[in-house]
Amino acid sequence: MDRIASPTLPVARRMEAADVARVASIEKDSFTSPWKADTFYTLLPRPGAELWVLDDPQAGVVAYAVLWCILDQAELANIAVMAGHRGRGHGRRLLTLVLDVARERGVKSVYLEVRASNERAAGLYRGFGFTHMGIRRDYYDSPVEDAILMVAKL
Ligand SMILES: CC(C)(COP(=O)(O)OP(=O)(O)OC[C@H]1O[C@@H](n2cnc3c(N)ncnc32)[C@H](O)[C@@H]1OP(=O)(O)O)[C@@H](O)C(=O)NCCC(=O)NCCS
Numbered sequence: 642m643d644r645i646a647s648p649t650l651p652v653a654r655r656m657e658a659a660d661v662a663r664v665a666s667i668e669k670d671s672f673t674s675p676w677k678a679d680t681f682y683t684l685l686p687r688p689g690a691e692l693w694v695l696d697d698p699q700a701g702v703v704a705y706a707v708l709w710c711i712l713d714q715a716e717l718a719n720i721a722v723m724a725g726h727r728g729r730g731h732g733r734r735l736l737t738l739v740l741d742v743a744r745e746r747g748v749k750s751v752y753l754e755v756r757a758s759n760e761r762a763a764g765l766y767r768g769f770g771f772t773h774m775g776i777r778r779d780y781y782d783s784p785v786e787d788a789i790l791m792v793a794k795l
Contacts, residue, residue, distance in 0.1 A: 649698050651731065653738050656692035656705060658685060663702045664694065671721040673783040681707075691742050695722075695731055704731045708739045708751075715743045717753040720762075732765050740769065744795050751795060754788040756781055766791050 656664065665678035684690040689711055695704040703726045707719040717739065722731045743751055754777065755762050771791040780788035 650734075651695035651697040651700075651703055653693060653695055653735070656681070656685065656694045658682065660694055660696075660702050660705075661685075664705045667702070667705065667721055667723045668719075670724050674781070676719065691739060691746075693735065693739055693742070695735055697726075700726065704735050706735045706739045708743060710743060710746050710748055713747055713749040715746075715748040715751045717751055727761075732762075733768070736765065736769055740793075740795065749795055751793045753791050754780065755791065757787040757789055763789065763791075766793075769793060 661678050661681045664681055665676070668675040681692065684692060684707065689709055691706075691708040691710060693706050693708075694702045697703045700723075702723075704722040705720070706717065709716045709718050717736075720732065720735060720739075722735075740751065751771075752774075753766065753771065755766065757776075771793040773789060774792045775790040777788040777790060779785050
């Protein structure tokens with residue numbers, strides 16, 4: 642036997658400029674109104690922005706998350722796992738990480754918006770203690786859909 646493949650977990654690390662092309666490609670495949678690469682480049686150096694990736698030793702960057710922190714509040718502005726890598730715990734792992742980062746920054750409340758039909762994401766958020774706090778009617782385009790506002794206390 643030449644070698645035994647052992648499953649290895651992706652490494653969590655801060656997003657770098659060199660990751661942005663891959664991240665923007667995952668973004669395009671994940672959302673109907675995706676952020677452009679420039680948005681990620683612009684956010685990278687911002688002090689209140691936390692951009693993290695999961696980097697798999699074989700597949701490369703497979704997931705990313707963007708958190709905006711202002712004083713003791715934060716918004717989970719973006720999170721996505723590459724198609725074909727979902728349902729393997731990457732979303733849970735990344736959310737655990739960014740919420741830990743938020744706690745370290747003194748954040749007490751984290752807010753987010755999720756499409757009303759996005760049960761998979763809502764299930765992930767509920768698992769971390771996020772609760773429903775309101776609805777923004779027709780917030781999303783392509784297709785037009787309500788946003789559910791959620792909040793978690795850290
Ligand atoms: C939402 C997303 C980030 C979740 O990441 P993931 O790696 O697929 O999720 P995980 O494997 O970590 O699963 C975490 C939880 O998500 C939910 N979930 C995962 N797969 C699911 C499925 N097929 N159906 C419903 N809920 C599901 C479950 O609550 C799960 O918890 P459990 O394992 O205790 O049941 C990912 O599916 C994704 O990138 N989707 C497209 C982009 C997107 O919708 N981003 C969120 C915008 S608000």
